[in-house]
Amino acid sequence: MTSEFDHNTLDYLMVGHLTIDRIPGGNTLGGTALYSALTARALGLTVAILTSWGEELDFGILNKFELKNIKTSRSTTFENISTDSGRLQRIYHAASKITPDQIPGDWRMAKIVHLGPVAQEIEYGVIEKFNSSFIAATPQGWMREWDQDGWVSRGDWGGFGDILPKIDAVVISVEDVGGDEGILAEMASICPALAVTEGAQGVRMYWNGDVRRFKPPEVEALDTVGAGDIFASALFCRMFATRDPWEAARFATSLAAYSVTRRGILSIPTESEIKASMVEVL
Numbered sequence: 001m002t003s004e005f006d007h008n009t010l011d012y013l014m015v016g017h018l019t020i021d022r023i024p025g026g027n028t029l030g031g032t033a034l035y036s037a038l039t040a041r042a043l044g045l046t047v048a049i050l051t052s053w054g055e056e057l058d059f060g061i062l063n064k065f066e067l068k069n070i071k072t073s074r075s076t077t078f079e080n081i082s083t084d085s086g087r088l089q090r091i092y093h094a095a096s097k098i099t100p101d102q103i104p105g106d107w108r109m110a111k112i113v114h115l116g117p118v119a120q121e122i123e124y125g126v127i128e129k130f131n132s133s134f135i136a137a138t139p140q141g142w143m144r145e146w147d148q149d150g151w152v153s154r155g156d157w158g159g160f161g162d163i164l165p166k167i168d169a170v171v172i173s174v175e176d177v178g179g180d181e182g183i184l185a186e187m188a189s190i191c192p193a194l195a196v197t198e199g200a201q202g203v204r205m206y207w208n209g210d211v212r213r214f215k216p217p218e219v220e221a222l223d224t225v226g227a228g229d230i231f232a233s234a235l236f237c238r239m240f241a242t243r244d245p246w247e248a249a250r251f252a253t254s255l256a257a258y259s260v261t262r263r264g265i266l267s268i269p270t271e272s273e274i275k276a277s278m279v280e281v282l
Helices: 032-042 061-064 105-109 122-129 137-143 160-166 180-189 227-242 245-259 271-278
Strands: 012-016 018-021 027-030 048-052 064-068 076-083 087-093 110-117 133-139 144-146 153-154 169-173 192-199 203-207 211-216
Touching: 012 032, 018 153, 027 032, 032 048, 032 061, 032 110, 032 227, 048 203, 061 110, 076 133, 087 153, 110 192, 110 227, 122 160, 137 144, 137 160, 137 169, 160 180, 180 192, 192 227, 192 245, 211 245
Parallel strands: 012 048, 012 110, 018 076, 048 064, 110 133, 133 169, 169 192
Antiparallel strands: 018 027, 076 087, 144 153, 192 203, 203 211
16 A cells, blocks of 8 residues: 555544354354455554444454444344345344444544445444545445345435535445446436446446446456455555545456455455556556
């Protein structure tokens, strides 16, 4: 990274629920907060996590971070179910809300603040507590709703018109908006920088009235879990360091492609992959 990461203050504050993910054979730790925080740390940044997590599982990997945990009886718990018609998602529990008054005072000067809601847990007022930070968001969790049985569906995020102009960089997937190009166009018109991920097809980056596409290198995908979070964290870190959204999108697309060749937290970028992705091939 650049000399802007001199570590005199916190580099990267990750805000959002750590989750328990139900998988065949047991449970595992997951969530945007986990994958994005691990990616920022792999990129050499000092990282803290503000979360609400029931601590059901003992994961020593969290000892790598400063962590403030808002007490809750049970973690946010998801299960993803593959069907012939696509993926279904179910939420069994939702941990406590994250409110503006829960942000430690010294964390309010963090260079990068990544808001990564997964279950509508981050109150919008949190944004107002950061006056000089680069504010980034993966708003998927603000765009979800679920019924009384926990089945998750795409919700109507009616407040995005007020929120997106306050955020410096946003990453969403085309699935988050159900492929609605009208919503994407509206978001791009009010968001300073918007990245729209399209799976194996790559990324659309909207910035300054322009849009460019970045296609990932061809790889053999083993597991795509966490790839979007790795992309987002890499994009935000590189964009802050270079102030160049095009370069950031190229870099993040490359790193995310590497990530799908491994499973779980093993998908976090390695030092050699980071070095290779720093070099643009013309």
